[in-house]
Amino acid sequence: MKPYKPQEIEPKWQEKWAEKKIYQAKDFDPKPKFYTLIEFPYPSGAGLHVGHARSWSAMDAFSRKKRMEGFNVLYPIGWDAFGLPAENYALKMGQHPSQTVAENIARFKKQCQDLGLSFDWSREINTTDPKYYKWTQWIFLQLLEKGLAYRAKTPVNWCPVCKTTLADEEVLADGLHERCGQPTEKRQQEQWLLRITQYAQRLLDDLGLVDYSPKIAIQQVNWIGKKEGINIVYEIEKMEEKVTVFTTRPDTNFGATFIVLAPEHPLVEKIVVEEYREKALNYVAAAKAKTEEERISQGRKKTGVFTGCYALNPLTNLRMPIWVSDFALMSFGTGAVVGVPGHDLRDFEFAKEFDLKIIRVVVGPDGDASEILKPEQVQEQEGEMVNSDFLNGLSIAVATKKMMNYIEQKGWGGRQTIFHLRDWVFSRQHYWGEPIPIVHCPKCGIVPVPKKDLPVELPFVERYEPSGTGESPLAKMTDWVNVKCPECQSPAKRETDTMPNWAGSNWYFLRYLDPDNEKELSSLSKMKYWMPVDIYQGGFEHTTLHLLYSRFIHKFLYDIGAVSTSEPYAKRRSHGIVLGPDNRKMSKSFGNVVNPDEIVLKYGADTLRLYEMFMGPFDQTTAWSEKGLQGCSRFLNRAWRLFQENVREEETPGHLLKKLHQTIKKVTQDLEELKFNTLVAALMEFINDWSDSYLSQKDAELFTQILAPAAPHIAEEIWCEVLGKEFSIHQTGWPQYDEKQMIEEMTTIIIQVNGRVRGEVKIKDQISKIKNEVENEAKTNERVVKYLQGKKIKKTVFVPGRLINFVV
RNA sequence: GCCGAGGUGGCGAAACUGGUAAACGCGCGAGAUUUAGGAUCUCGUGCCGCAAGGCUUGUGGGUUCGACUCCCACUCUCGGCACCA
Numbered sequence: 001m002k003p004y005k006p007q008e009i010e011p012k013w014q015e016k017w018a019e020k021k022i023y024q025a026k027d028f029d030p031k032p033k034f035y036t037l038i039e040f041p042y043p044s045g046a047g048l049h050v051g052h053a054r055s056w057s058a059m060d061a062f063s064r065k066k067r068m069e070g071f072n073v074l075y076p077i078g079w080d081a082f083g084l085p086a087e088n089y090a091l092k093m094g095q096h097p098s099q100t101v102a103e104n105i106a107r108f109k110k111q112c113q114d115l116g117l118s119f120d121w122s123r124e125i126n127t128t129d130p131k132y133y134k135w136t137q138w139i140f141l142q143l144l145e146k147g148l149a150y151r152a153k154t155p156v157n158w159c160p161v162c163k164t165t166l167a168d169e170e171v172l173a174d175g176l177h178e179r180c181g182q183p184t185e186k187r188q189q190e191q192w193l194l195r196i197t198q199y200a201q202r203l204l205d206d207l208g209l210v211d212y213s214p215k216i217a218i219q220q221v222n223w224i225g226k227k228e229g230i231n232i233v234y235e236i237e238k239m240e241e242k243v244t245v246f247t248t249r250p251d252t253n254f255g256a257t258f259i260v261l262a263p264e265h266p267l268v269e270k271i272v273v274e275e276y277r278e279k280a281l282n283y284v285a286a287a288k289a290k291t292e293e294e295r296i297s298q299g300r301k302k303t304g305v306f307t308g309c310y311a312l313n314p315l316t317n318l319r320m321p322i323w324v325s326d327f328a329l330m331s332f333g334t335g336a337v338v339g340v341p342g343h344d345l346r347d348f349e350f351a352k353e354f355d356l357k358i359i360r361v362v363v364g365p366d367g368d369a370s371e372i373l374k375p376e377q378v379q380e381q382e383g384e385m386v387n388s389d390f391l392n393g394l395s396i397a398v399a400t401k402k403m404m405n406y407i408e409q410k411g412w413g414g415r416q417t418i419f420h421l422r423d424w425v426f427s428r429q430h431y432w433g434e435p436i437p438i439v440h441c442p443k444c445g446i447v448p449v450p451k452k453d454l455p456v457e458l459p460f461v462e463r464y465e466p467s468g469t470g471e472s473p474l475a476k477m478t479d480w481v482n483v484k485c486p487e488c489q490s491p492a493k494r495e496t497d498t499m500p501n502w503a504g505s506n507w508y509f510l511r512y513l514d515p516d517n518e519k520e521l522s523s524l525s526k527m528k529y530w531m532p533v534d535i536y537q538g539g540f541e542h543t544t545l546h547l548l549y550s551r552f553i554h555k556f557l558y559d560i561g562a563v564s565t566s567e568p569y570a571k572r573r574s575h576g577i578v579l580g581p582d583n584r585k586m587s588k589s590f591g592n593v594v595n596p597d598e599i600v601l602k603y604g605a606d607t608l609r610l611y612e613m614f615m616g617p618f619d620q621t622t623a624w625s626e627k628g629l630q631g632c633s634r635f636l637n638r639a640w641r642l643f644q645e646n647v648r649e650e651e652t653p654g655h656l657l658k659k660l661h662q663t664i665k666k667v668t669q670d671l672e673e674l675k676f677n678t679l680v681a682a683l684m685e686f687i688n689d690w691s692d693s694y695l696s697q698k699d700a701e702l703f704t705q706i707l708a709p710a711a712p713h714i715a716e717e718i719w720c721e722v723l724g725k726e727f728s729i730h731q732t733g734w735p736q737y738d739e740k741q742m743i744e745e746m747t748t749i750i751i752q753v754n755g756r757v758r759g760e761v762k763i764k765d766q767i768s769k770i771k772n773e774v775e776n777e778a779k780t781n782e783r784v785v786k787y788l789q790g791k792k793i794k795k796t797v798f799v800p801g802r803l804i805n806f807v808v
Numbered sequence: 809g810c811c812g813a814g815g816u817g818g819c820g821a822a823a824c825u826g827g828u829a830a831a832c833g834c835g836c837g838a839g840a841u842u843u844a845g846g847a848u849c850u851c852g853u854g855c856c857g858c859a860a861g862g863c864u865u866g867u868g869g870g871u872u873c874g875a876c877u878c879c880c881a882c883u884c885u886c887g888g889c890a891c892c893a
Contacts, residue, residue, distance in 0.1 A: 681832035
């Protein structure tokens with residue numbers, strides 16, 4: 001028998017697959033299309049990660065099955081090569097990013113090919129290719145033209161290590177930069193922003209049109225953070241000015257006792273009375289100077305200053321002191337809060353700190369109607385209104401509606417919907433990104449580069465370290481920066497900020513459809529054929545980053561008629577990450593990184609692919625185990641041997657034929673549902689049965705076919721070299737299972753007494769469905785008899801073909 | 809605090825619409841083969857017990873003839889969000 005040598009057979013078939021171009025997708029093919037998308041990688045210096053290998057080989061198996069089922073499958077890949085990590089890596093290597101990126105791409109590509117992934121390489125794209133980013137820039141100009149890109153001086157997140165601004169989505173909950181892990185700061189800086197907020201409602205609503213796994217959809221809903229409330233305008237005593245607050249709980253307004261303004265609120269300056277002025281302005285200055293980190297480190301301890309003015313609560317005629325405190329955020333609502341200390345814990349803490357009046361207007365389910373003195377008494381959620389005139393006795397929900405109507409009728413305010421989602425900070429002060437195609441002219445102002453002059457190519461610079469001054473390194477390139485204004489021809493300067501790394505990934509899946517198009521980002525007819533993406537597989541960490549951004553951009557492109565669908569991805573699933581053998585995140589510093597190259601060299605790509613699918617549920621985080629890998633290697637070796645020794649020129653025995661059809665069914669279903677772990681288990685179960693038996697040539701072919709998606713090389717080798725079939729197995733059809741072959745002639749019926757298993761009986765399948773027959777059989781069962789002796793059977797529960805339960 | 813996911817053998821995990829809990833793999837034990845190791849093959853392997861039998865899906869309760877699965881309460885772990893009005 002020939003030994004199984006993956007190191008010999010794998011490269012052989014990889015070459016032949018490439019030569020025969022069997023994985024190329026065909027535009028406009030009459031077969032039904034299927035577009036499988038994986039997140040294209042950033043080609044890091046570390047090379048392919050076993051995490052990449054996991055999701056790509058699983059989706060490869062999925063795509064291979066789709067192809068065999070007769071779909072015209074598009075499974076493409078490209079490179080997301082702009083951005084901070086690429087720049088940082090190049091700096092570390094002392095090379096230009098264009099060089100390191102090219103090297104890294106070459107390595108990644110080789111690694112993908114060594115894994116035998118069925119990507120359509122004819123459609124490979126690279127976001128740093130000027131022919132590609134021409135269209136990234138074109139999209140920016142379209143956004144500008146439609147007023148969705150604008151410049152503003154806003155507080156932005158700043159990473160002092162990477163020396164650049166960041167989007168909110170790039171800053172983690174504890175204020176750390178998601179890429180480098182260092183603390184970020186807030187800075188005021190003139191920035192390009194994109195009005196993603198204008199699409200907030202549609203991004204929310206249209207989640208109903210797509211099939212995203214619930215946790216992805218829910219996280220997007222939370223991030224968009226729609227809140228419906230009301231803006232209430234209060235008169236300020238002895239002043240012209242009025243103060244507007246946003247609240248979702250107007251029902252508690254009979255309990256409102258004070259107002260708090262954010263330190264940045266423009267009203268502070270105007271209304272603060274002389275006596276308190278100095279103290280207040282000092283507080284404002286101090287609050288503005290605080291970093292995020294400092295604010296967080298103070299915890300919930302409330303600080304603040306009084307302005308000396310009072311707003312009037314029209315419901316109660318109560319004079320509500322107006323305070324300034326940094327717990328009110330200028331970036332949320334109107335930057336002003338009405339304090340209801342009895343029914344909001346934060347307001348309570350503030351009132352306690354500064355000895356402000358507390359009124360109870362809700363009695364909770366505990367019935368406590370006493371004066372509110374302790375935080376535990378603050379009833380925020382449920383209860384019945386009290387001390388609230390026309391609201392008394394109503395539930396919170398009813399009272400809220402009633403009060404909203406009342407306020408609107410009285411003309412004190414109007415309903416307002418707000419979102420947590422912020423506009424997207426879209427400029428970075430770095431070299432390695434798409435130049436923003438803008439010219440700043442002293443006469444004409446902001447002038448877009450004419451579309452015929454795109455792309456604005458990134459100039460080659462020797463020194464591209466970030467300056468840290470808030471200016472992009474491109475600013476030093478005077479030759480490049482100084483241009484004539486496209487409008488008036490007078491001397492002007494180019495925009496030197498570049499786009500964030502998310503820019504190129506907003507629309508890359510459209511470019512795969514038409515990678516060489518020089519006239520448009522992708523042709524409408526090709527989009528009409530291929531779009532939407534049928535399944536998009538990626539990391540959960542991109543839910544509120546890339547996934548949300550690209551939906552926004554796609555909707556915009558749809559609105560201007562540049563794409564054919566309103567949503568880019570029909571279905572989205574995420575996968576779990578692969579941890580190191582020590583159960584920690586793989587990282588150089590832990591020394592627990594597993595390199596796929598070494599695994600391929602030692603065990604072969606098929607073993608690696610199989611193990612990555614087998615290691616655990618696809619959407620769940622799992623630790624790497626070399627032992628588990630060996631189990632998969634053994635499986636392939638056993639299968640290899642069985643194909644050589646246990647295939648006969650005879651009909652397959654009945655029990656094994658039945659198992660084969662059951663396995664075909666299981667593999668078919670599991671692949672469709674992305675249950676890769678149980679699909680591999682099913683294949684293993686089958687060969688365990690096969691090892692005591694034999695298959696006919698015809699049935700051995702069927703098994704090879706269902707093995708092919710998961711282990712494509714060994715399947716091809718067996719197909720062509722052992723079974724003597726024609727190249728290629730991956731272009732054959734998908735086996736159909738035959739329900740008739742799966743029928744069992746004998747069924748095991750479980751016998752229970754009082755719900756406890758007391759015995760079992762094997763009987764003919766037809767008989768197992770007849771109650772009387774089974775009951776007689778069961779009552780005389782040797783093991784069961786003693787449990788029934790001397791007892792009276794009160795009830796008999798019979799599940800046809802499954803079990804019988806005597807209740808005594 | 810809020811939102812989400814999860815807790816099953818020594819380990820990774822299975823279990824359809826409520827119907828034999830632990831499939832498959834790892835590990836472990838015994839044996840075969842081998843000069844030895846490794847590899848391979850065979851058998852065994854949830855826990856307690858010599859056995860009969862009993863116990864077992866984070867904890868406590870409930871519904872049911874029957875619960876990993878459904879309901880209620882609690883608890884722990886992980887992911888996300890958070891002075892968000």
